[in-house]
Amino acid sequence: MKDVAPTRSELLNTKDKRSLAEKGHNLLEKKRDALIHEFFQTINEYKERKKTVYDNLQDAYKQLHEAQAINGVDIVRSIGQSQPPTTTITTTTENIMGVTVPKHTITTKTLEDNVSLIDTDLTVQQTREAFTTITKQLLELHEYETTIHRLAEAIKTTKRRVNSLEHIEIPELKETEEVIEQHLEEKERQHFVRLKQIKDE
Numbered sequence: 001m002k003d004v005a006p007t008r009s010e011l012l013n014t015k016d017k018r019s020l021a022e023k024g025h026n027l028l029e030k031k032r033d034a035l036i037h038e039f040f041q042t043i044n045e046y047k048e049r050k051k052t053v054y055d056n057l058q059d060a061y062k063q064l065h066e067a068q069a070i071n072g073v074d075i076v077r078s079i080g081q082s083q084p085p086t087t088t089i090t091t092t093t094e095n096i097m098g099v100t101v102p103k104h105t106i107t108t109k110t111l112e113d114n115v116s117l118i119d120t121d122l123t124v125q126q127t128r129e130a131f132t133t134i135t136k137q138l139l140e141l142h143e144y145e146t147t148i149h150r151l152a153e154a155i156k157t158t159k160r161r162v163n164s165l166e167h168i169e170i171p172e173l174k175e176t177e178e179v180i181e182q183h184l185e186e187k188e189r190q191h192f193v194r195l196k197q198i199k200d201e
Helices: 008-071 073-082 122-200
Strands: 087-096 099-108
Touching (some): 008 073, 008 122, 087 122
Antiparallel strands (some): 087 099
């Protein structure tokens, strides 16, 4: 407990501080619980998406192997190496209960904007579309992973603040109140005794 003047004004000031700390503690507890709920909900969604993405990735590679088998490995590789980027990625942010997380927006170019697939089998275009979809899904996974990490950090920070208020700051303020009240009560008793002595004289 810090040294404070044992006065009524200091007592009122300390009570105000404790009331504010208790309100802050309650709000932070609610925020912590909401963050934990969001954290586990995001993890569950991430697990579902991750399974879907890995299943689709396996299918995309099967599609690639089929395209290479029909059109030739060199032709498929040449198309892949010669074409410009198939997507444009724009990254912004959004706020989840005070936690900033990334949000990716993907614009996919059409075949006409990209590279000609003339003289190739349909499997080449299908492979291209499959991997374009996978690119989007992998970026979504990145969003989930980053969100989970940042929510976890926010939960840790909020928990530390809740614990500090609950176990250190609020108890110290209560102790300060008690010491000031005891001191004021002792002054009242002494004042009463003096008045009684004066009256008796």
